[in-house]
Amino acid sequence: MTSGADDNSTQAPIWSSGVILAVIAAVCTTLVALTYSLTEARIAANDRAWLEQSLQPALTGVVYDNNLLGSTLVIPLPHELPGNEPILVYRALLGNTPVAALFVVSALDGFSGPIKLLIGIDDTGAITAVRVLKHRETPGLGDFIDSSKSDWIDQFEQKSLSAPDRALWALRRDGGKLDQVTGASITSRAVVKAVKETLLYFEANRETVFAMHNSDTTDAAE
């Protein structure tokens, strides 16, 4: 192999192999940590820009006149929304009346990693649109949730807890009214569940979500 570079290689003690592995692992970890700290801020800024770019398309059919970025609300943990982080909500206003809310939630029970969703709900409790912001589902199998890959995600538009009835908010194979994609029911189920939970939360906490006094521009300015 390495042409006699290691002199006592015939019977090297096992602990020295362990030491070598540990040293290389430490070097590699340092490399990743350095790259991470170098790129962290830029990645966060990119994610934010992508989110802000997705807001308007998620409000199909809603007439509003405020700056969405200026009317946000952060729902701290613990909450009943999908995801294990504080939830960011954008509110659309017409004049001073709230007309819709956009929730940034994460479905945690997808096939691989969290599925970050942007869910728009209008003041009647009907969905304006659902968009996937980030996911790690299998290409060609679970990535149908991405609106650029298929129109599956459009089925949520105009649906609410009364149409179809909340008991039927499940995949067809689970006895519900929503389409699944064959071979990817875990992904489908995770998205449907997250959307349903968000609708339930909105129904129960409408007043809090639309309450204007704790929203202000300083919130979002950061």
Added chain:
Amino acid sequence: MSATRKPMAALRKALWDENPGLVALLGLCPLLAVTSTFVNGLGLGIATILVLTCSNMLVSASRKWLRPEIRIPIYVLIIASLVTCVELLFSAYFPALDRSLGIFIPLIVTNCAIIARAEIFASKNPVTPSIIDGIGMGAGFALLLCTIGAFRELVGQGTILSRLDMFIGGDPIAGFLVFDSGFLLAILPPGAFFSLALAVAAKNTIDRRRKRAAGFRLSI
């Protein structure tokens, strides 16, 4: 190794004679999956060159400590960390491309061309030739990705260089429209297999012609 002395010969070998995609047929999964457009192919190609060059460099630099029983974990460690770094860099500097390539950047880890070069070449050669080998083999793979990407894009949707904005930034670019309404099959997965088969066949034909030409010259 002749490659240690002649970097140009090594490059030629990597780009053509022993091209990891065309000849060794390694790393087919990303090759077939992401080459729906030229820009996607170029993006994954650049990521692969980066990972392959750095992994060859690191493996070669640590070759004195590579023992047979721990060499595979070491390759895995090195390649996995490099891929993580490249993924972070892509999502920081080319976010649109990162979204478009999705999970295929992390999946570079599983590209057997990379671990193959670590085992076959970098673990037995000094750092400089290993870097040259990494650049060459990476470029050979990238070139194939770009060729197949450009071909499928042209046939499938009739454009060239669509979504170039994912690299250079700015507004979405639709690309140059060559003709309307492409042949959709080229974009779909079977199109990837057909395109690769055409590329391999083309290479073999060129090689055979050359060999025959050389044979004639000898007989005269």
